[in-house]
Amino acid sequence: MSQVSPDAIERLLSRRGYRLTAPRRNLLEVMASLGDHFSADAVVGAAPEVGRATVFRTLRLLQDLGVVCQVVLDDGTLAYRLAPEEHHHHALCVECGSVEDFSSPALESVLREVEEATGFSVEAHRLELYGRCAACRAASN
C-alpha cells in the first residue's frame, strides 16, 4: 500500500497555498479509514460534521492535486480513491470489490500507435480492468 498519509497531504495543501482547515483534516482522516475506494456519499455519511458541499469541493480539490482519483465501477458509477500521485490504472475485482493500482509502460506505446494511426493527440486517458483478483481466483479454485 503506497497510500499517501493524511499528514503528507496536509503538507502538500499548505505548500500549494491552500488553507489547512478542520473540515479538510477531518475528511482526510475519514477517507483514509474508508478502505481502498469509497463513494462520495460514504464520505458524506462518515463525516457528519462536514457539509455536503464541502465534501464535494474537497474531493475535487484533492483530485486536482492528484491525491484522489476517480474509479469507474463496472456499472459506470464513480468511486474515489486515495492514490499515489503517479499515473496509474485500476484493476477491479468483480468478486471481492477490491481495487488494485497498476501502471503499464507498454500502454504508452499502444497510445502512441493509436496517435499515429488516427491523427488524434492523446492528452489523457483512463483504463479500468474488471475481473478477478489473484486472491479470489485462488480461493474459488
Place this chain on the structure above:
Amino acid sequence: MSQVSPDAIERLLSRRGYRLTAPRRNLLEVMASLGDHFSADAVVGAAPEVGRATVFRTLRLLQDLGVVCQVVLDDGTLAYRLAPEEHHHHALCVECGSVEDFSSPALESVLREVEEATGFSVEAHRLELYGRCAACRAASN
C-alpha cells in the same frame, strides 16, 4: 461510420425474442438522430412520448445486446452511443466533443502482460482517450 441502422437493430431484437414496440422503434430513431453520443436526458427530451423509465430500460437492454455502449466523459459523467458490436474504445476530442471508435489488438497483449504480472484475470475493460482529434488539430494550427 459503421453505425448500425435502426432496422438492423429491430431485426436483432425480434431475433432475440424481444418485442418490437412503438416506444422502442421511436427511441432507435431518436438515438440515430442525436449524433455520435448523447446523454440519457437528451434521449428523454427528444422522445417526449416515451416515458422516462422506458428510456432507461431500453438503454440498458440495448447495452446488453451490445448495440449501445457507454462513454465515460472526461468529467466522469456517462454518455451513450450507438456502436458497432465489436469490442472497441473511444477517443474523445476535448475541443469539439466528438467521439471516435478505435480498436487496438496491441492493447490485448498489454492486458495479458498485466495478467501475468499480477495474477489478476481480466474479464472486461474500458479504455477512454481524451485529447484533440485530427480535424481540431489541423484547424488550430
Place this chain on the structure above:
DNA sequence: CAGATACTGACACTGAGTCTCGATTGCGAC
C-alpha cells in the same frame, strides 16, 4: 492581533437512474 479573503454549511436545486403498479399491447396459437 486585525483584517482580507479563502473557506464553510445549510439548503435548494439539477441531473441521472430506479421502483412500483395498474394499464397496454405485441404476437403466437388457434
Place this chain on the structure above:
DNA sequence: GTCGCAATCGAGACTCAGTGTCAGTATCTG
C-alpha cells in the same frame, strides 16, 4: 381474424450524485 397473456409501458415518486448561492466563520499574513 381474434384471443390471451406475458412482455412492456407510463406516471410519478423516490434515491443517489453533484452543483450553486450566500451569509457567516476561521485561517494565515502582515
